[in-house]
Amino acid sequence: MATTITKPETLVGKRIRRKEDPRLITGTATYVDDIQMPGMHHACIVRSPHAAARIKGIHVKAALELPGVTAVFTGADTKDVGPVPCGASLPGLRVPHHHILAVDRVYFVGHPVAVVVATDRYIARDAADRIEVDYEVLPAVADPEKAIAAGAPAVHPEWPDNVAFHFHQEGGEVDKAFAEAEVVVKERITSQRLIPTSIETRGVVADWNTGDKSLTIYSSSQIPHLLRTLLAMMLGLPEHHTRVVVPEVGGGFGSKLNVYAEEALMGFVAMKIGKPVKWIESRRENYLCTIHGRGHVDYFELAARKDGTMVGLKLKLIQDLGAYHQLLTPAIPTLSVLMMPGLYRFKNIRADIAGVFTNCVPTDAYRGAGRPEATHGIERMVDILAAELKMDPAEIRLKNFIQPEEFPFSTGTGLIYDSGNYDLPLKKAMEIVDYKGLRKQQNDSRKQGRLMGVGISSYGEICAFGPSPATPAGGWECATVRVDPQGKVTVGTGASPHGQGEETTFAQIAADELGVDLDDVLVVHGDTAVVPYGIGTFGSRGTAVGGPALYYALQKLKEKITKFGAMLLDSESVSYSGGCCTCSKTGKSVTLGEIAGASYRAMKLPEGEAPGLEATYFWEPPNFTFPFGAHVAVTEIDRETGKVKVARYVAVDDCGRIVNPLLVDGQVHGGVAQGLGQALYEQAVYDDSGQLLSGELTDYAIPKATMMPWIESHHTETPSPVNPLGVKGVGEAGTIGCSPALVNSVVDALSPLGVRHIDMPLTPEKIWNLLQGGQQ
Amino acid sequence: MKKTIRVTVNGISRNDEVEPRLLLIHYLRERLGLTGPHIGCETSLCGACTVEIDGKAVKSCSVFAVQADGRNVLTIEGLASNGHLHPVQEAFWNEHGLQCGFCTPGMIMASKQLLERNSNPTEGEIRHGIEGNLxxxxxxxxxxxxxKAAAAKIGA
Amino acid sequence: MKISGSYQMACSPEQAYALLQDPEALARCMPGCESLDRIGENEYAMKMKMALAAFSGLFEGKVRIADTKPPQSFRLIVEGSGRVGFMKGEGLLNLSAQNGGTEVAYEGDVHVGGTIAAVGQRLLDSTAKVMIKRFFDKLGEGASARA
Structure with a gap:
């Protein structure tokens, strides 16, 4: 028997560099486009240049004549493949049939019309250029407010009003609150369409085994198992003959939380030609055909008393859905409604959503998914109210926060906030920036004619999606822990991390629980043939739902380990810690490796136990988690150019217990960058006829290194009672907190000019026009 | 109308017949199996495909393979030597300079170039130096x- | 996109009008025009090479002349498509005698779609202006020769 090995310290809570990095920094990771297979073909997709048109004919002969071209398929060939699925259900939702290739009509620029398959990437592209499509161009509409105006062209002729659904939610006594209010402020606030822009575009490799009749799809996805279930359905395959492998994924941000036409299309092609086929999305296709985010026009009304106490909120929300529903399209604005009250105590809330079809690519989940829009709205409205009442924006927030003793707190939108101490991050942020000093500095600089602003956002978010009854596809997560005969540990998770670092954070959790070294734990994910069914990584759920699933699997496994330990030590008084089972009476111990070896050798088994050392746990969360925080942005406007300079950016985030502070900072930085992108730079622009004008990285401004301020990232830790790890999730926090802080700051800077609201993005041109006394 | 090129990639000399229109990035990735450099835009805007030609960082999606004829190409795969990471690689790992990792090979090559030109850059100079990589x-x-950490390490 | 402008030609309105409707002259003067074949009364099939931003491509389409009021005005309708997208344009050309020559004033609407719209929109305005200027410059040479 070995001597007891004690692990000196726990790993959870430590800044630990990532286990996934060695392959990524040496160029040896495998992304979809890195996959090569014998006989592999390449596909190129022909897409509509029109936003609305009838297809009168498709001429493919010239393409087929090109040497190296194997096949061309059009909508006529694929019309029996199941529609691209919409997983969201709402009362009365109109769901257009979404063919994987257009059948007789196209609905947005980029709509796939035909696919060319060739032996070589270049030949496929050449052949696609030879395909001629006759279109009868029809009128299109690209703006959601124009789409619901009288006389607008119908996106889907069967629904001339262009409305896919109406959704109403109400809590408390809204009319009474507004009737009794001493002040009501109103504003139209937009959250512009954004393009997620993962640096890796989408891509699919499909491999059909004609002998086994089994299909393997390699796809850059956030949801391997859901994708398998839905692809099997679309292609009419038995699910056990369908395998999805998600290799390394180069960013998703929600855009790969979906099931796309091309994924089923490549499956279809591989089955037809009996060869593997690869399709890699070009950046232009990515902008035209991968989902966009946001796309809100919101009309807010906030009612309050003169002392700044908020009493009620009304919202009319117009959601630009695009031409179709992708997986969660119609569900996204309902999340905005849930999040509307923010961190504030009032419960009188009324929201009406109109989900509107336009001749544009569908919108769907993009980092924050509905919650940045809501947070931007409420946090702008609070500032507008503060300005109206001539109150300090920090003071009005502190006055209205739900207090720590009120948790769990039932909101007017039917949620139960798990835990919070909302004063903490705001007060901490104010202290870090020296809020009082800043206001004084602002007064002084105004006297010198300078335009300096201080903006606060106190944000909350719904994370850890989520309890299954509240989600479209199950909200649980699964983990398997396997100890091999050497005593080394493999964790299989149903979460599908793609940059978040769960190969490290999950290894930290497992290493702590099992008392082994970090290097002795390997975390695997993403292959439906290797890990048990799981839901995936999105909605800040990886660690917050996948983590607890792992924790419970580890507890289950430790019970088994202890039973084997007791048997080997021939004692009932054993406990497992530090990687060993130790008898409290004799002090003798056996290591995990010895126990594992014995469990597989199985000369003898504890009563009622099976051989091997493995445990699986499916964990259903009892509630969402509700992270929160406060961001403060200090800006200065250049009067000559209208350019916004972010002088300071302080983020104080409370994501519950922190597993790895290094990675949490990384998530906050990246989140803030995307929030800042929305606030200052990014916008998907369609012209009136539905042409995407920001169709390339030249015209769509994601932040570059020089465009980012230094982010001062700090934390408070309020554990969540929802799960045993106390974690809440952090993936979306930065994005949700950022945009209102920046816009509040710029509006504050311009307030001496009478500016009360500016819609994003705050481009120099827009601000310069305001400085000249014009409209934005 | 194929052309023969002679090119040294990560220290190994090669002779290959290529179509004149073949992009260097496709030559590296598909012919040589060097899939470290990535394609993020095909228009030289994102920098994921950055490699070195004769010691200068270039975006290999906007260079034809034939333009590399007679030249030395270094990709991310050739950066570590004898199992030792280059200081820039090591620093990206230590400082959590990557998440999904897709831009990383290009970002590391651009950072290496930056440090070769300016061994002790300020924050502003670093941001400027990697501006071409998204x-x-x-x-x-x-x-x-x-x-910054790599600069300190190399300078030490 | 709206376009408008004017150009001075060194010939009479009658000559200018005739020149602007002469397929041979048009084919010669339109930048990138590879062929212009009459397919009907006042209707021509056109092949044209166009470059915009990083894209160049062959457009095939039709040119139609309508509302002819010689020698004062006519309407020009152009429609073309190619692998980098499509374009449609319609414009009214007004000719008036001025300083012994002719002023040709044009006003129209150009619409593009597909890749050229997504990528080249910002350059479209200036590209269109350059192309129109080149057209009239060349046509002007012909006019001077005739005059």
């Missing part, structure tokens, strides 16, 4: 830290 995950802050 990252959507990190907000660049940990990348800035990584480049």
């Amino acid at each position: 990252c959507r995950c990190t907000g660049y802050q940990h990348i800035v830290n990584a480049v």
Whole structure:
């Protein structure tokens, strides 16, 4: 028997560099486009240049004549493949049939019309250029407010009003609150369409085994198992003959939380030609055909008393859905409604959503998914109210926060906030920036004619999606822990991390629980043939739902380990810690490796136990988690150019217990960058006829290194009672907190000019026009 | 109408017949199996495909393979030597300078170039130096830290 | 996109009008025009090479002349498509005698779609202006020769 090995310290809570990095920094990771297979073909997709048109004919002969071209398929060939699925259900939702290739009509620029398959990437592209499509161009509409105006062209002729659904939610006594209010402020606030822009575009490799009749799809996805279930359905395959492998994924941000036409299309092609086929999305296709985010026009009304106490909120929300529903399209604005009250105590809330079809690519989940829009709205409205009442924006927030003793707190939108101490991050942020000093500095600089602003956002978010009854596809997560005969540990998770670092954070959790070294734990994910069914990584759920699933699997496994330990030590008084089972009476111990070896050798088994050392746990969360925080942005406007300079950016985030502070900072930085992108730079622009004008990285401004301020990232830790790890999730926090802080700051800077609201993005041109006394 | 090129990639000399229109990035990735450099835009805007030609960082999606004829190409795969990571690689790892990792090979090559031109860059110089490489995950802050750390290591 | 402008030609309105409707002259003067074949009364099939931003491509389409009021005005309708997208344009050309020559004033609407719209929109305005100027410059040479 070995001597007891004690692990000196726990790993959870430590800044630990990532286990996934060695392959990524040496160029040896495998992304979809890195996959090569014998006989592999390449596909190129022909897409509509029109936003609305009838297809009168498709001429493919010239393409087929090109040497190296194997096949061309059009909508006529694929019309029996199941529609691209919409997983969201709402009362009365109109769901257009979404063919994987257009059948007789196209609905947005980029709509796939035909696919060319060739032996070589270049030949496929050449052949696609030879395909001629006759279109009868029809009128299109690209703006959601124009789409619901009288006389607008119908996106889907069967629904001339262009409305896919109406959704109403109400809590408390809204009319009474507004009737009794001493002040009501109103504003139209937009959250512009954004393009997620993962640096890796989408891509699919499909491999059909004609002998086994089994299909393997390699796809850059956030949801391997859901994708398998839905692809099997679309292609009419038995699910056990369908395998999805998600290799390394180069960013998703929600855009790969979906099931796309091309994924089923490549499956279809591989089955037809009996060869593997690869399709890699070009950046232009990515902008035209991968989902966009946001796309809100919101009309807010906030009612309050003169002392700044908020009493009620009304919202009319117009959601630009695009031409179709992708997986969660119609569900996204309902999340905005849930999040509307923010961190504030009032419960009188009324929201009406109109989900509107336009001749544009569908919108769907993009980092924050509905919650940045809501947070931007409420946090702008609070500032507008503060300005109206001539109150300090920090003071009005502190006055209205739900207090720590009120948790769990039932909101007017039917949620139960798990835990919070909302004063903490705001007060901490104010202290870090020296809020009082800043206001004084602002007064002084105004006297010198300078335009300096201080903006606060106190944000909350719904994370850890989520309890299954509240989600479209199950909200649980699964983990398997396997100890091999050497005593080394493999964790299989149903979460599908793609940059978040769960190969490290999950290894930290497992290493702590099992008392082994970090290097002795390997975390695997993403292959439906290797890990048990799981839901995936999105909605800040990886660690917050996948983590607890792992924790419970580890507890289950430790019970088994202890039973084997007791048997080997021939004692009932054993406990497992530090990687060993130790008898409290004799002090003798056996290591995990010895126990594992014995469990597989199985000369003898504890009563009622099976051989091997493995445990699986499916964990259903009892509630969402509700992270929160406060961001403060200090800006200065250049009067000559209208350019916004972010002088300071302080983020104080409370994501519950922190597993790895290094990675949490990384998530906050990246989140803030995307929030800042929305606030200052990014916008998907369609012209009136539905042409995407920001169709390339030249015209769509994601932040570059020089465009980012230094982010001062700090934390408070309020554990969540929802799960045993106390974690809440952090993936979306930065994005949700950022945009209102920046816009509040710029509006504050311009307030001496009478500016009360500016819609994003705050481009120099827009601000310069305001400085000249014009409209934005 | 194929052309023969002679090119040294990561120290290994090669002779290959290529179509004149074949992009260097496709030659590296598909002919040589060097899939470290990535394609993020095909228009030289994102920098994921950055490699070195004769010691200068270039975006290999906007260079034809034939233009590399007679030249020395270095990709991310050739950066570590004898199992030892290059200081820039090590610094990206230590400072959490990457998340999804897709921009990383290009970002590391650009950072290496930056440090060869300016061994002790300020934050502003670092940001300027990597401006041609887009990252959507990190907000660049940990990348800035990584480049600073690498500079300190190389200078030490 | 709206376009408008004017150009001075060194010939009479009658000559200018005739020149602007002469397929041979048009084919010669339109930048990138590879062929212009009459397919009907006042209707021509056109092949034209066009470059915009990083894209160049062959457009095939039709040119139609309508509302002819010689020698004062006519309407020009152009429609073309190619692998980088499509374009449609319609414009009214007004000719008036001025300073012994002719002023040709044009006003119209150009619409593009597909890749050229997504990528080249910002350059479209200036590209269109350059192309129109080149057209009239060349046509002007012909006019001077005739005059």
